[in-house]
Amino acid sequence: MKLPLTKKTAIIFVVLLAVLLNFSVFLFAYPQTFVPQTETLARDFSAYYIGEWRLFHNPTKVYYDGALPSDYPIVGESQPFKYTPNFLILFAPFITVSYQIALNVFDIVQFLSIMGLAFFVYRLVEERNLFLAAAVAVIVVVDPLLFAPSIGYDMASFFHYRIFSLHVQTVSPCYYAGYLLANAHILQNVFLVGALYFGFAKKPWLSALFFAFGVFDPRCGLFAVPLLLWYNRESLWKFVGGTAVFLAATNLPFFFYYGVGVAFLRSVVSGEVVSQMYLYDWIPLHSIAAFTIMEIIAVLHNRKVSFDFVLLKLRNKKLTEA
Helix, strand or coil: CCCCCCHHHHHHHHHHHHHHHHHHHHHHHHHHHHCCCCCCECCCHHHHHHHHHHHHHCHHHCCCCCCCCCCCCCCCECCCCCCCCCHHHHHHHHHHCCHHHHHHHHHHHHHHHHHHHHHHHHHHHCCCCHHHHHHHHHHHHCCCCCCCCCCCCCHHHHHHHHHHCCCHHHHCHHHHHHHHCCCCHHHHHHHHHHHHHHHHCCCHHHHHHHHHHHCCCHHHHHHHHHHHHHHCHHHHHHHHHHHHHHHHHHHHHHHHCCCHHHHHHHHHHHCCHHHCCCHHHHHHHHHHHHHHHHHHHHHHHHHHHHHHHHHHHHHHHHHHHC
8 A cells, every 4th residue: 555645754764764864874973982082081971871870979079070989880980960869860770780781771762762852843843844854854853964074074174075985974073973982962852852742732841850960960951941832831830840840859959969969960061061161061052942943834834824814815805806
């Protein structure tokens, strides 16, 4: 039985193709996660594992930047944990297995979450212009943008590498880095886009819940706030109230547990992380920007249609009177 070639089936095809492209990126990056990022530096995933390890074994040092004798033994220096305390809730199950197993399971979980991301994207774009919907779907699910800096390449070789190479990074530089380093910004993208979808679907409490966990890197979360308020405009106070409740419920207890919450605030104020933007940091920002542009175009188009309709009514009225 053949599906009729409609706009929705075309969008479904584009979304599925984007997932397959993402899968090829994952397959290329996954084998490389079994070795450290460099001879002396572990992958970004080490930050989450060490942060969680310290939460249970040395809670006053969760946000300490540097190695400690009591840390879990990892090949290469571990990265510092920089995210909001509630991310430790999400990550807690991974500490039950060894570092390498946890790293690979985390990466697999992130890829599987792309299926949910694809669903959110489809539901958000299915009624839009076909070209616009396809462009947004590819940007969010594949992220084939060329202006983010490349890992391990200077800017001179960057453009040559992107333009003339068929390497997988040419297809998806940001997701490649996210999988390669087992970095959590892929997961953050799923949470933030999920928050947008539930706002669009008029489910403000679910939108607030996804946003509360998706804001573990506050820089990316803040960019999503205007669009989230727009999508939740019919139940704005439910969304705002729900966000406050979920953020407090998942972060406030850490302020009473060995001062973990206070240590996070200190790390934000005194650290350099606020100004640092790595390759994978762009993943959720690209998605938010794509959906924002799509909504602006949709609003402008709807207003134009409404204005043209009013003009048509006035014209018909004049013709009738004449």
